[in-house]
Amino acid sequence: MNERFAERMTDGKVRADTRIVTGLATIYCDAHHGDRLRAPLASDAAALGVYGRKRMVLCDECAEHIRYAERRRAFCPKDPKPFCAHCDTHCYKSDEAEWQRQMMRFAGPRSMLHGYAIPGVKHALEARKWKREMARRAADAAASDPNGTGAAL
Numbered sequence: 717m718n719e720r721f722a723e724r725m726t727d728g729k730v731r732a733d734t735r736i737v738t739g740l741a742t743i744y745c746d747a748h749h750g751d752r753l754r755a756p757l758a759s760d761a762a763a764l765g766v767y768g769r770k771r772m773v774l775c776d777e778c779a780e781h782i783r784y785a786e787r788r789r790a791f792c793p794k795d796p797k798p799f800c801a802h803c804d805t806h807c808y809k810s811d812e813a814e815w816q817r818q819m820m821r822f823a824g825p826r827s828m829l830h831g832y833a834i835p836g837v838k839h840a841l842e843a844r845k846w847k848r849e850m851a852r853r854a855a856d857a858a859a860s861d862p863n864g865t866g867a868a869l
């Protein structure tokens with residue numbers, strides 16, 4: 717295992733975020749891949765005890781996505797870290813970002829039913845804040861370019 721990964725996983729926020737994303741993936745996998753062979757996640761974070769006694773049961777495909785997400789979270793340069801969906805860096809490969817989008821869209825709203833109440837509420841609040849910020853930026857752009865010529869430049 718990469719030494720830096722192990723060092724990053726000693727940070728409480730990194731561990732907590734990793735637990736949340738993997739927990740959400742189990743909700744998604746449970747609902748979509750119940751017909752597949754599924755097993756407790758084997759990953760570097762799991763080996764470091766990040767998930768404690770919680771069994772993160774996933775199919776092979778979701779487990780591979782989560783091993784990728786564990787590394788992205790560990791090496792995320794943002795502090796404070798926004799939700800990846802709202803990040804201007806987008807360090808994920810496009811297929812991984814798409815999987816994460818689909819997974820979060822499904823599991824996010826259901827997370828409160830699965831013991832992830834606080835992350836679910838935080839996610840909803842941040843999504844609302846982000847929509848407002850996007851609207852503000854669009855209004856600023858329109859105000860500084862009243863004839864709409866910017867788009868053609």
Ligand code: SF4
Nearest residue numbers: 792800803805806807
């Ligand atoms: S997408 Fe942004 S917030 Fe998410 S891990 Fe990458 S750099 Fe960090």
Ligand SMILES: [Zn+2]
Nearest residue numbers: 745749775778
């Ligand atoms: Zn799955």
